Amino acid sequence: MDPDHPRAEAIAVDGNRILAVGSGAEIAALAGPETRRIDAAGATVLPGLTEAHLHIFSGAAGLSQLQLAQVHGLEALREALAGYAAENPEASLLICKGADYNLFGPGISTTRQLLDQAMADRPVILIAGDHHTAWANTAALELAGILQGAETAVGTEVVMGEDGTATGELREFDAYMLVMRHRNSGGRENLGMTGSEPGVEVTPEQWEEDLETMRRGLAYCASFGFTSLHNMDGNLYQLKLLRELENRGQLISRIEVPFHLTPGMTAEALETASQMAVEFNSDRLRSGRVKMFMDGVIDSGTAVMVEDYADQPGWKGEPLHQAEVFNAICIEADRRGLQISVHAIGDGAVRRVLDVYEAAQKANGPRDSRHRIEHIEVIHPDDIPRVKELGVIYSMQPSHPPGAMDFPLIPWTAKVGAARWPYAFPVAALRDLGVPICFASDWPVADIDPMRSVHAAMTRKPWREDHPDNSVTLQQALKYYTHGGAFAGFDEGRLGSLKPGMLADIVVMDRDLEALAPEEVDSAHAAVTICDGTVIWQA
Template identity: 45%
Template sequence: MVNARDVLSGKAVSVRIEGGRIAHVGAPDTLPTAPEARRIDAQGRVLAPGFCESHLHLFQGGVTLDQLNLLEVQSEEQLARALSAYRKGREGEPLLGAWSANYEVLGPGTRPDRHALDRMVPDQPFLMLAVDLHTAFANTAALRLAGLMDHVPALERAEVVIGPDGLPTGELREDGAMQLVGRFAATGGRDGLAMAGDEPATPPDAAARARDMKTLRRALDACAAQGITTAVNMDGNLYQADLLREMARADALPIRVSAALRIAPSHGPERVAEMIAAARSAPVGKLSFGRIKMFLDGVFDTWTAFRTDDYPGRPGFRSNPLFRREAFIDICRQADAAGLQIQTHCVGDAAVRLALDGYEAARNANGARDARHRIEHIDMLHPDDRPRLAALGVIASMQPVHPPGSSGLPLEPTVSIMGRARWGDTFPWAALAREGTTIAFGTDWPTAPLSPFNAIHAALSRQPWAPDVPDQRLPFADVIRAYTEGGAKALHAEADRGRIAAGMAADLVLLEGDPRKLRDSATACRAALTICAGEIVHEAFPPS
């Protein structure tokens, strides 16, 4: 490849690829000639390392490619129009699905319920996932299909919200509640099971497995089209791991996939041991393992983020961790002793503190090593805990599309639920970077658009919520590194990926447009050519 410009330096650069690796990097006149090789004239386009999407949900993301995206819907009228158009030709689906709905999708100061949804979809079961995937809203037909209008089962760490009339409102909080309806979807709810870490009750037949692998492949192709060459998957059951392994053996993974195994609070000792053993599986082609995933809390919009202070207007209430403290710490010790990386969903600052306590206890029990345990999200961080991440070598896996006000998200109700006094402790990218913490960026797709360009725009254009709130933006070069080098380092792969240098894996993306203009527009550039392991997996401009 000749006549490209390096994404960070802007200098002209040419790259030669051999055997899936970068064999030479230099000025155009230093590129060795090779008549048998394909020569790509980049014509001044920008060349970057392939993006590492450090937090996404492949199976559910693939499922949503066929569902109604509600991210930009902001009123009941808009929702009604969108649903009317989407339903045409889908009247026979067992459960109509939509996703990425804001909590105030029906308008400011509102919250969806079954009655509002019934006005738009009165007879066909309909389930609408909230933007954070921690809540869903069902119409009456869907609740009736699941038997919830007659009986609501007792649930742990999940809730079917009940109204003053003693009947479900349609709001379903967390996986245990959402699965009660989601299992009636065409997928059988297997996408949700993967996120929860549980297995299908009945092993899927060959046709279902083929459909599920097709869904995963569509998700991976969507990643490649965005310049993503490594996808860090946050779903994690044995069924999905087996699907990915079968695809890897057949060389059907267009990009690299790092898969986690999910351990849930409901899992007993045998299941925990089984998931830890599965996470130690050897790599297969472009597929690797080596990680477990846990959730310590929920999200602010459902008051399930675990925090160190009281929620505004709710004296004495701080929510609770999903794991008992000692149970979480014990799993951390076991996983760390097995040489695994631990990654934990933490939105509230008390959840972050507990995760750090677990990682520190594992180090004390097993001895210090370069574990690079991760904390996912970190929506709120207590200042006292900020230096602990760097001291413990913890990776901050964060999503620039998550701060309210970014990527189409409204400020309310989230910023009020967080509380005005805590705004300065939220999404602290710059503060963590100053402490020396490695930051890895991603999108949490499908909670947000998959596009790294949209996420980079969100990172560069974020505005403080008030004049006295610190500006937590990172410079352009650091944002790019968080999507490349930072993601590679989070996977112990910085010696192989994340930079354009001789000897590195040939994971590259050629950009159409100027990435520095992403500060002003999320559409300022796109992926023109994506190369993973030396193979072109996406091409959007005529070959030269």
């Protein structure tokens, strides 16, 4: 990832810095009697990877919860739940992750009645892979006291049936947290996702439990070659957990945690974001960014579109922030020098975010802000050049395009409509304009394995032959996972490329990536992960 020296045979590390990059003979001559040598055996060596969009704590917590990504149909769900329930006899709520919108078959809505057929005697909640929709059985709805419905924030909903009772579908965090708060832990594992702090005092036992969850998540990320993590949910509690690990010498990778500004907050809340940026600013742990949601997701109809949903005339979705308040927040955040990341899925949400970034530049003057838009699943063609003009970073998840990896074509493609397909996940259009791109997974929304995402990005096919080809080359995909992620984090001066003087964040793969066919790239894995000159994971 160094354009002046794109290839080498060997690399030397001294302390936490790269000393030299060159031929095998040149580098071997630098070794001393105590030098540790790692033979990559002809495999690819890369800068340490950056996971530019993940949810570290909820992802780590989910490792111990039932995963449903490969579960389809009533019988398979019944069997999976029975085993999970037997393993967790004391759980007040059985939480399952990664549920497919087509769990019971294409076009079949998941309802509490169907879930009751799988398990009726214990409260169960299934959370969709995108974490924007959940489904609860009757026992869980009764536990939460919402079988007869509940008032929730704009853009969120406890879906009601014709019989006047809840169907079991819960759209967006505010709705399904009504159920989640009744689990034994009180829902601490989702605190960052909602931007909230613990509502009660955390006991010493819970504190150590949460530290172990965070350690488990960091180790899991390291096992894939990640040395830098951009968390996309944040609260002070997570930062304190990470600082405790740093103080104990157990923060094995670099991580950035934002201030999560939720709907209902105003610009005054940014004082906390600024304080977090000052208080947490070490080499491995920092804040300094604000994360917001402008909309939900297309699959549940909560993304904001410019024109009506193709399958729902008259509906465009509702933005999660009022325009005037959102504008004031972003202008003030920009004035404070904070970086901004906004989740924007639909083309209407993307336009609103671009509008406010433009307003911030007019109010405060242009600067190297590197404000980001997370996802851009659909963009209006008129807005494509604006992304480049405004200096916005496109944070893209190759695992998200329906059909590219694990997410099904339906309901996404039907809700968007064929007329908008050419502007979906627009990697080619933005890349050709020179827009900075970083790749990520959005774990636990999607599998964190970067080689699966590289495979998905390389083999992605248009949904129609006359539509743009948004696939990428191996070199482009690796750049977006290394230099692209470093640039998005203002770290390109010290991370993201292998050259003398850079920090020694390195991943050794288990094979030569360039020798693999595109269809085989996802068979590769990290063999050794090095952060700051220290081996933090080894296969």
